[in-house]
Amino acid sequence: MSNPRVRIAPSPTGMVHLGTLRTILYNYLFAKHHNGKFIIRVEDTDRTRLVPGAIENLLEALEWADIKTDEGPYLTSDKKIKQKGETGPYIQSERLDIYKQHIDDLLDKGKAYYCFCDKSRINELREQQVKDKLPPKYDGKCKDLTKEEIKALIDSGAQYVIRFKMPDNKDVIVNDLIRGEIVVNTKDLDDYVLIKSDGFPTYHFASVVDDHLMKITHVMRGDEWIASTPKHVLLYEAFSWQAPEFAHLPAILNKNKKKMSKRDGDSSVSDFVNKGYLKDALLNFISLLGWNAGTDQEIYTLRELEKQFSLDNIHKAGAVFDTDKLDWINGQYIRELSIDEFFDYCLPYLEKDGIMKQTGEDLYLIKTKETLKPTYVKNILKLEQTRIKKFSEIGEAIEFFFADDLDYDIEKLVWKKSTKEETIENLKKLEELLKKTKDELFTEEKLESSIKELMEQSSIDTGSLLWPMRFALSGRERSPGPFELAAALGKEKCLKRIGNAVAKML
Numbered sequence: 001m002s003n004p005r006v007r008i009a010p011s012p013t014g015m016v017h018l019g020t021l022r023t024i025l026y027n028y029l030f031a032k033h034h035n036g037k038f039i040i041r042v043e044d045t046d047r048t049r050l051v052p053g054a055i056e057n058l059l060e061a062l063e064w065a066d067i068k069t070d071e072g073p074y075l076t077s078d079k080k081i082k083q084k085g086e087t088g089p090y091i092q093s094e095r096l097d098i099y100k101q102h103i104d105d106l107l108d109k110g111k112a113y114y115c116f117c118d119k120s121r122i123n124e125l126r127e128q129q130v131k132d133k134l135p136p137k138y139d140g141k142c143k144d145l146t147k148e149e150i151k152a153l154i155d156s157g158a159q160y161v162i163r164f165k166m167p168d169n170k171d172v173i174v175n176d177l178i179r180g181e182i183v184v185n186t187k188d189l190d191d192y193v194l195i196k197s198d199g200f201p202t203y204h205f206a207s208v209v210d211d212h213l214m215k216i217t218h219v220m221r222g223d224e225w226i227a228s229t230p231k232h233v234l235l236y237e238a239f240s241w242q243a244p245e246f247a248h249l250p251a252i253l254n255k256n257k258k259k260m261s262k263r264d265g266d267s268s269v270s271d272f273v274n275k276g277y278l279k280d281a282l283l284n285f286i287s288l289l290g291w292n293a294g295t296d297q298e299i300y301t302l303r304e305l306e307k308q309f310s311l312d313n314i315h316k317a318g319a320v321f322d323t324d325k326l327d328w329i330n331g332q333y334i335r336e337l338s339i340d341e342f343f344d345y346c347l348p349y350l351e352k353d354g355i356m357k358q359t360g361e362d363l364y365l366i367k368t369k370e371t372l373k374p375t376y377v378k379n380i381l382k383l384e385q386t387r388i389k390k391f392s393e394i395g396e397a398i399e400f401f402f403a404d405d406l407d408y409d410i411e412k413l414v415w416k417k418s419t420k421e422e423t424i425e426n427l428k429k430l431e432e433l434l435k436k437t438k439d440e441l442f443t444e445e446k447l448e449s450s451i452k453e454l455m456e457q458s459s460i461d462t463g464s465l466l467w468p469m470r471f472a473l474s475g476r477e478r479s480p481g482p483f484e485l486a487a488a489l490g491k492e493k494c495l496k497r498i499g500n501a502v503a504k505m506l
Contacts, residue, residue: 003034003035003036003037004030004031004034004036004037004217004218005031005036005037005039005214005215005216005217005218006027006030006031006036006037006038006039006216006217006218006219006220007027007038007039007040007041007072007211007214007216007219008020008023008024008027008038008039008040008041009040009041009042009043009207009210010024010040010042010043010058011042011043011044011046011049012042012044012050012051012054012055012057012058013046013049013050013051013054014051014054014057014268015054015057015268015269015270016057016058016061016268016269016270017267017268017269018252018260018267018268018269018272018286018321019222019252019260021061021065021269021282021283021286022249022252022286022287022289022290023220023221023222023249024062024065024067025065025067025283025286025287025305026220026249026287026291026309026314027220028067029287029305029306029309030218030220030309030311031070032306032309033306033307033308033309033310036217037070037071038067038068038069038070038071039069039070039071039072039085039087039090039214039216040058040062040069040071040072040073040090041072041090041091041092041210041214042055042058042072042073042090042091042092043092043203043206043207044091044092044093045092045093045200045201045202045203045206046200046203047198047200055073055081055091056075056079056081059073059074059075059081060075061269063075064269064273064279065279065283066279066302070085071084071085071086071087071088071090071214072084072085072088072090073090073091087213087214087215092201092206092210093200095206095210096199096200096201098209098213099195099201099205099206099209102205102209102239103162103194103195103201103205105239106164106194106238106239107162109238110165111164111165111238112162112163112164112165112194112238113142113143113145113162113163113165113191114142114145114150114153114154114160114161114162114163115138115141115142115160115161115162115163115191115193116142116145116153116158116159116160117138117141117142118159122138125138125139135188137189137190137191138163138190138191140191142163143163143165143191159197160197161193161194161195161196161197162193162194162195163191163192163193163194164191164192164193164194164204164231164234164235164238165191166186166189166190166191166192166234167186167234168186168187169185169186169187170185170186171183171184171185171186172184172185172186172189172230172233172234173233174229174230174233174246175245175246176226176229176246176247176248177218177245177246177247177311178247178248178249178250178311178314178316179226179248179316182226182229182230184230186230186234189230189231189234192204192231203228204228204231204232204235205235207232208232208235208236208239211244212236212239212241216244217244217245218244218245218246218247219244219245219246219247220247220248220249220311221247221248221249222248222249222251223248223249223250223251224251225248226248229246229248247311247314249290249314250289250290250314250315250316250317250318250319251318251319252289252290252318252319252321253318253319253320253321254320254321255320255321255322255323257318257320259318260321269282274392275390275391275392276330276345276349276390276391276392276393276394277326277330277390278330278333278334278345280301280302280333281326281329281330281332281333281334282326282330283302283305284298284299284300284301284305284329284333285325285326285329285330287300287305287309288319288325289319289321290314290315290318290319291309291313291314291315292313292315293308293313294313298329299329299332299333327389327390328389330389330390331388331389334385334388334389334390334391335385335386337385339378339381339382339385340378342381342385343374343377343378343381345391346381346391346394349391349392349394349395350394350395350398351366352395353395353396353399354366354367355367355395355398355399355402356372356377356402361374362374363377365402368402368404370402376490379487379488380398380401380488381394381398382488383398383480383484383485383488384397384398384480387480400474400475400476400479401488401489403475405500406472406474406475406497406500407475408471408475408476410501410504410505412471412477413468413471413472413501413504413505414468415461415463415464415467415468416463417461417463417464418461418463418464418467418468420505422464423464423468423505424502424505424506426458426460426464426465426468427465427468427469427472427498427501427502428502429454429458429460429465430451430454430465430469430498431495431498431499431502433450433451433454434486434491434494434495434498435495437450437491439491442486442487442490442491443487444483444484444486444487445483447483447486447487448483451465451466451469451482451483466482468501469482469486469498470482470485471501472497472498472500472501473485473486473489473494473497473498
């Protein structure tokens with residue numbers, strides 16, 4: 001394949017959603033893999049759905065994902081929208097003269113016609129067709145108006161749209177690169193609108209004209225556009241143009257295997273970023289929603305995806321959005337961070353959760369105003385780096401480290417094979433050992449050695465001491481190991497918490 005040209009053509013109607021990001025990613029990877037060009041075009045012809053700032057949001061999402069376009073709009077350093085490329089403009093509302101020229105061409109060829117039917121007639125027609133169990137479509141009333149009738153209606157100020165004149169009883173063949181051959185007969189297709197009453201083109205018309213003029217060779221988009229593709233093929237034929245190759249991507253499904261929608265909860269890219277999913281993890285996960293290299297590999301860098309991506313390995317069936325898998329992938333990426341990187345990612349979430357805030361080089365606890373050194377906090381964070389799956393979990397994971405007192409069920413201090421009395425005795429022995437331990441020996445390795453020696457000398461069962469020790473230090477049934485906890489908390493806090501645990505059981 002020689003130098004393909006692909007595009008993404010989103011509408012600026014709000015936040016960038018996961019389905020859009022996957023379409024962006026697949027087009028980008030296809031272009032990179034085949035040494036082609038990746039183009040962005042903004043389809044803003046539906047003026048009723050425009051959202052201010054949506055174009056900027058889209059371009060910022062591309063920057064965030066480190067996906068670079070070859071042509072189209074981009075944001076300057078001062079957040080202004082500029083355009084690059086030789087086949088622009090790349091914002092459809094700036095191409096109205098181009099659409100006017102091409103719709104006039106279709107009208108002259110008799111491939112399109114003016115329709116003056118108002119909305120009420122169209123609605124009545126469709127309601128009757130539904131009652132008659134017929135496919136709802138325009139009945140062609142205005143198809144045979146004379147030039148004189150058309151001119152008179154336009155001169156009178158009558159509103160109109162321009163429709164495509166559908167050929168009679170013709171099979172339209174679409175060779176989809178993912179789904180194979182799709183055949184539709186024109187008797188099942190509508191004389192669809194090309195130019196709306198406000199003078200703006202519909203998606204169907206503008207996308208075909210733009211794809212041709214921008215020399216797009218492959219159109220990769222969501223499967224919701226399969227039904228529209230025969231209309232687009234006919235439009236290419238009406239212009240005597242070569243149609244691009246089409247590839248319709250599988251739907252993204254929820255856990256019930258229904259098409260994912262906003263009702264399923266978080267769906268925008270920003271939702272997932274705010275929850276603490278890393279960019280590389282999210283792109284990695286999205287790449288696997290419908291594609292697989294044919295191996296067991298599940299962790300990919302963007303550069304690896306560029307080398308391995310192929311349309312041949314895209315599935316026809318819908319791809320289930322598995323949150324557990326996303327969490328697992330994100331956890332793998334979190335583990336690869338340096339402690340300094342992990343610390344930097346965690347800080348905004350710790351501040352948001354009201355736990356701590358950074359001032360200069362130090363940190364302070366928001367509730368108590370106690371000052372902490374970054375080194376101390378990093379030692380605590382290290383314990384959770386291999387445990388959390390997303391950064392929004394970090395606040396809950398470490399808040400117990402900074403509590404003045406832990407609130408817990410004292411019965412849970414007792415190991416299942418032990419007794420309350422034995423637990424009190426064992427914790428007192430531990431308390432005495434820790435009191436004698438010098439500060440410089442209060443490390444994970446030294447503590448493990450000395451505590452295991454205590455258990456051996458006193459014939460204490462492992463669970464009978466280490467379980468209450470861990471629970472007394474954390475107040476939780478699930479936490480880092482007891483030696484890790486003790487070293488991270490420090491001698492003073494360890495003694496206080498073990499003393500409190502003993503006091504609660506007496």
